[in-house]
Amino acid sequence: MEARGYTRTAIGLHWLIAMLIFAAFPLGVYMHELPLSPDKLKLYSYHKWMGITVLMLAAMRLSWRATHRPPLLPETMPSWEKLAAQSVHILLYVLLFAIPLSGWLMSSAKGFQTVWFGVLPLPDLVGKDKELGDLLKEVHEVLNFALLGLVIAHVAGALKHHFIERDDILARMLPFLRRKS
């Protein structure tokens, strides 16, 4: 029997990660322009905590996916669309790891260790290095704008399936949308 939707674990992880990204991304854009203040230090910490949480959830999601086959795409889908959808998924997975990692490394290079929720210190994988810190800042920014583009494509694809093709693609992740067949 073939699964029609994702497992509840996969769905939970998907939306949890999505919510964290929707919070951490605008926060990152906003906070870095702020003048130095206690609030700025707080926001940076919250942003880092969210990012590291995404990294952990992404690791869980990927290992879950490796052991639980996701539902297949409908056979009616043209192969280029399948390829596009899969490519976006793969790139999204890559960024789910690369973005928090680049932030973590940037933090270390700038001499501010990341301490998850102010409790768990993450090891500094690189030493304090101003130039490396500036470079990683650029990398973090570029990767995030790539993420923005991919998320737009991902959401647009899901909406197109739901409202134009009127198939069950979106319902695989939002079971309450499933149409009665």
Place this chain on the structure above:
Amino acid sequence: MKNWIALLLLCIASPTIAAEFSVLRPQQSSVSFVSKQMGVPVEGSFRKFSANIRVDPAKPEQGRARIDIDLTSIDTGNDDANQEVAGRAWFDSKKYPTASFVSNQVKALGKGRYEVLGDMTIKGKTLKVRAPFTLEQKAGALIVVGSFPLKRLDYGIGSGIWGDTEVVADEVQLDFRFTLAQ
């Protein structure tokens, strides 16, 4: 007669001059600190300071020290923060450019450890501090290393909105290392 004079001079001079270390080697000395921001230890340092220290490792209890730290030479590791801490809420370093420490007493704690008691003046406020330290003789130099906690709010460092110790902890660890030649 000449020999007698020489011997007499040696007797007077040797205990005071021969063993006392007092010439600072700035390149091998440092004054740094670790503050805690949002639970994260962050290192910083002062690039400029002067240290008039006289210590005889045979009798450290008679040692004396005066350290003057140029607060405008602070390096917090972040340009914005360097500017911020020069401001009135922090060091107000235009008005109070120097922090100083003057020793009053040195006590032996045993096992090669000592403690210096003295007056620390920052931002016009003088408070008693005690700092444990160790002495190590290496390649003709005496290395004085120590560390002690200081409560920044006692001196009004980081007041107003920065008084929130959840963001920047009250306690700041000061680390010093002075390499002295004879």
